[in-house]
């Protein structure tokens with residue numbers, strides 16, 4: 001394995017554009033870089049199995065398992081009616097609280113046909129040899145949708161076997177983000193039996209946790225218990241939001257972005273009863289995933305939130321203790337579309353690149 005030691009020795013200003021936005025500086029950080037796996041076809045998510053093993057979920061329904069000795073095994077899942085077109089496919093994988101006892105994980109994928117598709121959540125047991133058993137559907141979004149884009153599809157485990165899943169607006173259905181009886185443009189809450197919460201914020205729409213979202217592809221919980229979500233805006237207007245049950249995040253009534261045509265989507269930068277983001281990225285960076293850096297291995301990143309971006313080809317660190325939130329660019333030499341980020345047990349940062357010839361790369365502190 002090729003080990004490259006690089007020292008980012010100079011701090012210089014990096015501007016993401018001419019928008020009304022704070023300048024993003026680079027984070028100087030000594031590191032060692034190593035390739036974990038390459039030649040991955042359209043990977044969407046990585047998962048630490050908390051014992052040095054990793055799993056990579058590929059768009060077309062395959063799992064790639066990386067053992068502690070770097071041995072790689074693969075397993076092709078049988079996902080009912082997988083619809084892997086456009087931005088769809090197998091999209092996320094997370095550990096259930098039953099992982100240690102029986103290997104249970106939850107996954108999301110786009111299910112259905114060209115004329116009717118949407119996010120489904122499945123569960124099942126992942127074994128040490130990368131085989132998979134007891135695949136079962138937990139939950140499927142109820143709306144009809146005929147676009148292959150804006151799925152969301154990111155999972156977050158909560159306490160008591162409850163989960164959140166992000167659901168995008170389907171692009172052509174943005175008005176539904178404000179309609180509680182639709183599940184598009186929402187964050188939904190359910191348990192591993194597929195039932196809604198016993199204490200939903202909207203009794204008439206018991207799966208809905210929050211609404212007014214566009215295409216959220218990052219959701220994490222912080223040690224404080226806060227839940228953080230980021231979502232793609234249109235042309236500009238990518239957002240980080242602090243998520244609360246019952247809150248309205250504004251889309252498409254409020255956005256700092258414009259339509260791809262340049263047309264205004266909304267005259268409103270704020271609207272009564274709708275929650276403003278804590279970070280606005282205009283121009284768009286296309287945020288694809290997020291992780292909390294809990295370790296002191298890279299001391300400059302301790303307590304920061306890491307965000308991968310597709311369009312900006314960058315990894316950002318966010319300091320939420322500052323107001324406004326301070327953003328810095330980490331490992332700026334990467335300069336590739338980045339799909340996912342996760343933190344290993346020893347504080348190494350694992351970054352998944354995007355596309356049909358993607359890689360999983362590990363960054364460790366040389367200290």
Ligand SMILES: [Ca+2]
Nearest residue numbers: 239249250251
């Ligand atoms: Ca918003």
